[in-house]
Amino acid sequence: MATARRGLRVVVVGGGVGGLCLAQGLRKAGIDVSVHERDDSIRGRNQGYRLHISPDGERALRECLPERVQALLTATANSRYGFGMANYDEHLVPQWTPEMSDPRADQVDKVDAVDRVTLRKVLLAGLTGAVHFGKRYTHHEVQPDGTVAVQFADGSVDTGDVLVAADGANSVIRRAQGFPEPRDLGVRTIFGRIPMTERLRAELPEILQDRFTWVIGSDEHKLGLMPMVFRTEPATASARLWPELAFEPCDDYFMSVFSMHRTATGMPDEQFLAMSGAQLWEFAKARTTGWHPHLRAIMEFADVEETFPVAVRATAPIELWEPGPLIPLGDAVHAMPPSGGVGANTALRDAATLTRELLAADRGEQPVALASERYQTEMLGYATDAVAMSLQVAKWSLKRIDFDESVLPARVAG
Numbered sequence: 001m002a003t004a005r006r007g008l009r010v011v012v013v014g015g016g017v018g019g020l021c022l023a024q025g026l027r028k029a030g031i032d033v034s035v036h037e038r039d040d041s042i043r044g045r046n047q048g049y050r051l052h053i054s055p056d057g058e059r060a061l062r063e064c065l066p067e068r069v070q071a072l073l074t075a076t077a078n079s080r081y082g083f084g085m086a087n088y089d090e091h092l093v094p095q096w097t098p099e100m101s102d103p104r105a106d107q108v109d110k111v112d113a114v115d116r117v118t119l120r121k122v123l124l125a126g127l128t129g130a131v132h133f134g135k136r137y138t139h140h141e142v143q144p145d146g147t148v149a150v151q152f153a154d155g156s157v158d159t160g161d162v163l164v165a166a167d168g169a170n171s172v173i174r175r176a177q178g179f180p181e182p183r184d185l186g187v188r189t190i191f192g193r194i195p196m197t198e199r200l201r202a203e204l205p206e207i208l209q210d211r212f213t214w215v216i217g218s219d220e221h222k223l224g225l226m227p228m229v230f231r232t233e234p235a236t237a238s239a240r241l242w243p244e245l246a247f248e249p250c251d252d253y254f255m256s257v258f259s260m261h262r263t264a265t266g267m268p269d270e271q272f273l274a275m276s277g278a279q280l281w282e283f284a285k286a287r288t289t290g291w292h293p294h295l296r297a298i299m300e301f302a303d304v305e306e307t308f309p310v311a312v313r314a315t316a317p318i319e320l321w322e323p324g325p326l327i328p329l330g331d332a333v334h335a336m337p338p339s340g341g342v343g344a345n346t347a348l349r350d351a352a353t354l355t356r357e358l359l360a361a362d363r364g365e366q367p368v369a370l371a372s373e374r375y376q377t378e379m380l381g382y383a384t385d386a387v388a389m390s391l392q393v394a395k396w397s398l399k400r401i402d403f404d405e406s407v408l409p410a411r412v413a414g
């Protein structure tokens with residue numbers, strides 16, 4: 001016998017990758033959801049460019065997204081060149097590279113990398129009225145009837161049966177719960193965007209345009225170059241598939257990642273992290289004067305306005321939150337270094353897992369507290385593995401990170 005739906009109401013703080021994917025999943029499942037994002041728009045701040053989408057991340061997206069949104073995502077995904085990674089030294093002499101086989105080699109509509117801003121725009125599609133920008137969470141209160149009143153800086157309040165903390169690695173909700181901040185791994189990274197102009201394509205050998213290139217300099221500096229080549233340019237894709245969305249035009253580009261240990265920057269953190277895009281590129285060029293001319297040339301094409309520094313951090317070990325109406329998702333509960341390319345994928349997997357559990361709660365099959373516990377138990381397993389894998393890749397590719405593995409649970413340490 002079919003049971004009546006409970007009419008669960010979910011309030012999400014944070015309209016990033018995880019929060020928006022969750023909203024799509026809940027809407028698709030017929031659950032009332034509202035998302036509150038502190039930025040005024042999707043393009044609010046520097047947030048990184050190309051995102052690798054793993055098979056797990058792709059599966060989660062397909063589970064959460066309605067068909068029309070999925071079609072837009074597939075159309076705007078990276079059109080794959082070569083699979084895997086190619087390693088070089090700074091003179092472009094090939095180095096040992098881990099063997100990787102492409103589990104999606106035969107999948108013509110695969111989504112294995114996306115532009116982050118385009119992904120977030122796609123994730124907004126069809127969520128009319130559910131996502132509110134310019135809403136900075138300040139605090140919340142669990143009321144006597146068990147609902148949660150969520151307060152925002154503009155004085156507004158939203159109330160739900162569940163509050164999902166999807167407010168990222170600097171989560172204020174996490175901090176208020178008394179959990180420790182993610183650990184500083186001592187790695188400092190300059191993220192940049194290098195438009196793939198016709199001139200750049202003509203000047204660079206095909207091999208550098210083909211796949212994820214990782215250059216390990218002999219002096220501890222590393223450079224990653226990841227091509228983002230849209231299957232269909234986003235404005236063209238939205239005009240064809242969803243004209244009301246009117247995406248802005250966006251050209252192909254390389255995402256660049258220039259990394260070193262904190263002590264190798266030669267300056268205090270406050271100074272490094274406050275540098276402008278132009279200063280960061282001058283810094284990178286000064287550190288690579290002896291590098292191969294192709295690598296030097298590519299830096300000349302960088303978009304300095306779209307360059308920013310990041311201090312790489314990780315949550316280890318992951319700690320579970322008290323099962324109840326306050327539920328964490330994504331970087332708010334498990335930040336990890338971008339080197340593994342799975343932080344966003346893990347947040348997407350959280351969204352799909354939590355959607356399933358909240359749907360069961362909405363159907364009256366379990367209380368919200370049990371939904372939270374079941375989701376977090378499942379999340380703890382795959383997210384701990386993802387953090388451990390990201391740390392291992394960071395150790396291998398960055399050579400020097402500040403991390404004591406003994407803080408990881410025994411099942412993944414070493």
Ligand SMILES: Cc1cc2nc3c(=O)[nH]c(=O)nc-3n(C[C@H](O)[C@H](O)[C@H](O)COP(=O)(O)OP(=O)(O)OC[C@H]3O[C@@H](n4cnc5c(N)ncnc54)[C@H](O)[C@@H]3O)c2cc1C
Nearest residue numbers: 014016018038048052137167168330331341342343344345
């Ligand atoms: C440069 C870079 C490259 C990366 N590359 C990859 C990759 O290739 N693949 C991958 O899987 N992962 C990658 N990651 C990691 C990935 O970006 C994160 O793991 C992912 O964004 C986490 O999603 P999230 O929704 O938890 O948090 P976020 O995407 O950070 O979203 C959090 C949102 O909460 C909002 N917010 C914060 N505070 C408040 C508040 N008080 N009130 C309201 N809203 C608030 C923020 O504005 C933000 O929009 C990369 C990270 C970086 C920095």
